[in-house]
Amino acid sequence: MKLYSKKAVIKALCFVCLGSSTLALADGRVVDKVYHPYVQPLERSFEYRYFYQRQADHPDNNAMGQKLGYGFSVAERAALEIYAIADRVSPEDYKLSGYELELRWMLTEQGQYSADWGMLFELERQNNQDNYEFTTGLLMEKEFGPTSLTLNALAVYEWGKTLDPEWESEFRAQYRYRWLPAVQPAIELYAGENYKGAGPSLMGVHKFDRQEQLKWELAVIVAIDNQTVDRTLRFALEYEF
Amino acid sequence: MLALTLPVVAEQSVFELHIKDHLFQPSVLYVPAGEKMKLLVFNQDPSPEEFESFSLNREKVILGKGKATLFIGPLEPGKYEFFGEYNPDSAQGVLIALPEQEWLQHKAKHAD
Numbered sequence: 001m002k003l004y005s006k007k008a009v010i011k012a013l014c015f016v017c018l019g020s021s022t023l024a025l026a027d028g029r030v031v032d033k034v035y036h037p038y039v040q041p042l043e044r045s046f047e048y049r050y051f052y053q054r055q056a057d058h059p060d061n062n063a064m065g066q067k068l069g070y071g072f073s074v075a076e077r078a079a080l081e082i083y084a085i086a087d088r089v090s091p092e093d094y095k096l097s098g099y100e101l102e103l104r105w106m107l108t109e110q111g112q113y114s115a116d117w118g119m120l121f122e123l124e125r126q127n128n129q130d131n132y133e134f135t136t137g138l139l140m141e142k143e144f145g146p147t148s149l150t151l152n153a154l155a156v157y158e159w160g161k162t163l164d165p166e167w168e169s170e171f172r173a174q175y176r177y178r179w180l181p182a183v184q185p186a187i188e189l190y191a192g193e194n195y196k197g198a199g200p201s202l203m204g205v206h207k208f209d210r211q212e213q214l215k216w217e218l219a220v221i222v223a224i225d226n227q228t229v230d231r232t233l234r235f236a237l238e239y240e241f
Numbered sequence: 242m243l244a245l246t247l248p249v250v251a252e253q254s255v256f257e258l259h260i261k262d263h264l265f266q267p268s269v270l271y272v273p274a275g276e277k278m279k280l281l282v283f284n285q286d287p288s289p290e291e292f293e294s295f296s297l298n299r300e301k302v303i304l305g306k307g308k309a310t311l312f313i314g315p316l317e318p319g320k321y322e323f324f325g326e327y328n329p330d331s332a333q334g335v336l337i338a339l340p341e342q343e344w345l346q347h348k349a350k351h352a353d
Contacts, residue, residue, distance in 0.1 A: 041289075109310065109311075143298060
């Protein structure tokens with residue numbers, strides 16, 4: 001018996017491509033974590049994220065960013081995470097550029113319906129410019145046999161001293177093959193304001209002891225249009241305990 | 242996204258697992274392959290436990306003296322190992338998905 005259909009996978013991938021070509025995107029960084037819609041009670045974690053983008057003759061050339069976060073579940077289906085954000089745009093050095101508060105809310109149990117759903121709420125303050133960014137949207141994941149498709153459709157509202165208030169949209173997708181716990185290859189796609197990129201990624205999890213595990217993610221995203229900075233490296237580590 | 246998520250309208254079989262003294266009972270659970278099913282996990286211990294299985298792609302914390310519902314399948318016939326993340330040395334089990342004929346035989350045998 002065939003338990004998942006190739007047609008469904010093709011349909012999903014077509015949807016991803018269609019979505020990326022029709023959405024407009026945001027001023028901020030588009031390449032970031034692709035969120036899964038799951039929350040566990042008693043969840044606690046430290047998280048580190050890093051990105052580096054480079055392309056000669058591009059206005060967003062040679063920018064780097066780091067994020068350090070602490071997260072914990074506040075209810076059976078909701079988790080909060082607080083981040084400090086540091087950015088560096090060459091030739092300047094790193095500076096603490098902002099803070100972010102994030103709430104993830106699991107709407108459905110995994111496997112309960114034909115896809116799993118969650119929501120994301122984020123509030124970011126850019127302290128050097130007194131700008132704010134509020135992000136919210138849907139997180140979805142669907143299993144196709146040994147693979148999983150994760151989609152994030154986000155709406156972003158920006159305002160502040162140096163920003164005209166505006167709504168933007170972001171779209172992130174990840175199609176992952178759950179090969180081994182420690183090694184799970186994937187492809188990722190991002191679309192946002194002045195940004196469309198896609199590329200391979202690799203992720204996994206290593207368990208140390210009871211309740212202790214380290215999750216890692218690495219992705220190289222390349223431009224799929226002329227406006228986008230050509231190469232972005234994304235790396236993340238999450239220690240759960 | 243909504244196009245991918247039409248509701249599933251099928252009656253689901255329900256199976257039960259109990260956690261007691263950091264052990265899964267039963268430690269071997271037979272289920273039918275090719276069906277969506279509901280797995281109720283009762284934690285009779287006062288401390289929390291986490292049902293975890295990479296092959297089933299499921300991870301769920303069950304609070305002490307609590308209950309959790311997992312939605313599993315449809316599964317290919319085969320063995321799917323699971324363990325308790327809080328007590329991985331003792332809390333171990335395997336879920337065996339049987340093809341239709343073997344499942345009917347298994348059900349008939351255990352109905353006696």
